[in-house]
Amino acid sequence: MVAIPAGGDALTRAEAGRSAMARLLAVAGHDLKQPLQVALMAIERAMSDGVAPRAAARLGLASDALVRLGRELDDLARTSQVGDAPPRLGPVPLGPLLAAVAAEWQPYAEAVGVRLRVRPSGLRVESEAAMLATILRNLVGNAVKYAGRGGRVVVGCRRRRGRIAIEIHDDGPGIAPERLAGIFEAFDRAGRRDGAGLGLGLHIVRQTAQALGHPIGVQSRCGRGSVFGVTVDRSVHTTPEGIVLHG
Numbered sequence: 001m002v003a004i005p006a007g008g009d010a011l012t013r014a015e016a017g018r019s020a021m022a023r024l025l026a027v028a029g030h031d032l033k034q035p036l037q038v039a040l041m042a043i044e045r046a047m048s049d050g051v052a053p054r055a056a057a058r059l060g061l062a063s064d065a066l067v068r069l070g071r072e073l074d075d076l077a078r079t080s081q082v083g084d085a086p087p088r089l090g091p092v093p094l095g096p097l098l099a100a101v102a103a104e105w106q107p108y109a110e111a112v113g114v115r116l117r118v119r120p121s122g123l124r125v126e127s128e129a130a131m132l133a134t135i136l137r138n139l140v141g142n143a144v145k146y147a148g149r150g151g152r153v154v155v156g157c158r159r160r161r162g163r164i165a166i167e168i169h170d171d172g173p174g175i176a177p178e179r180l181a182g183i184f185e186a187f188d189r190a191g192r193r194d195g196a197g198l199g200l201g202l203h204i205v206r207q208t209a210q211a212l213g214h215p216i217g218v219q220s221r222c223g224r225g226s227v228f229g230v231t232v233d234r235s236v237h238t239t240p241e242g243i244v245l246h247g
Helices: 010-031 033-049 053-080 094-111 129-147 201-212
Strands: 090-093 115-118 124-127 152-160 163-170 216-221 225-233 236-238 244-246
Touching (some): 090 094, 094 129, 094 163, 124 129, 129 163, 129 201, 201 216, 201 225
Parallel strands (some): 115 152
Antiparallel strands (some): 090 124, 152 163, 236 244
C-alpha cells in the first residue's frame, strides 16, 4: 500500500501521488515484461517444432503483437521517469526512425486492413531518438487502430520556419470537437467503447513531448479523419572540420 500524506497543502499531496504513480508504472512496466518474454519463447519454440503455414502466419502475428506490447511497456516505464533527468538532445535522422516505426506497425495494419505509408525523408532533427520514437510509435499505432478496415494512414514531414512538423494523417471517423481538449489525458479514449485500448498512448505522447520540449497538436473533423503532429527543431551540428550541417 502506498501512503499519501493526509496533511500539508494540495500541491504536496499531488506531488506525492504523482511520485507514487510513477513508481507503480515503472515497476509494472518492468515486471510485466517477464511473462511477455515467456510467451514469446513459447511461440518461437512452437514455430521451430514445425507448424502448418496458416498456423505459422497466425503465430507470427501473435509474436509481432507481443513484441509491440513489450515496446509499449518500455515506453510506459520510461515515461514514468521522464522528470528524473533532462533528456540529452542530439541530431536524429528521421528517415530510418520513421521506417522503423512503420515496420513495427505494418503487420498489424495489414491484418486489420489498413494501408500504412511513410513518405521518405532525409531530414535530421534535434531530439532524443528513443523518446521521439515513443511519440511516433504511439501516434502511428493510434492512427492505425482508429482508421478502421479499408482506411489509410500516411506519415510525413513538413518544413515550417526552421522547424520540422512530423504528421500522421488518417481517414478514420475523426474526433468530436468537444472531445479534442481531453484526448491527451490518461484513460481518455475519445468516446470509443470497442476495446481499442486503455487510452494511455496519447497520454504517453504528451508526457514525452513535454519532456523533450516538442509541441504536439491535433486537427480532426468528424467523418473526415485526423492529423496528429509533433514539431521538432531542425538539426544544426558541426563536423570535426567545423562545417555546419543543416538537417
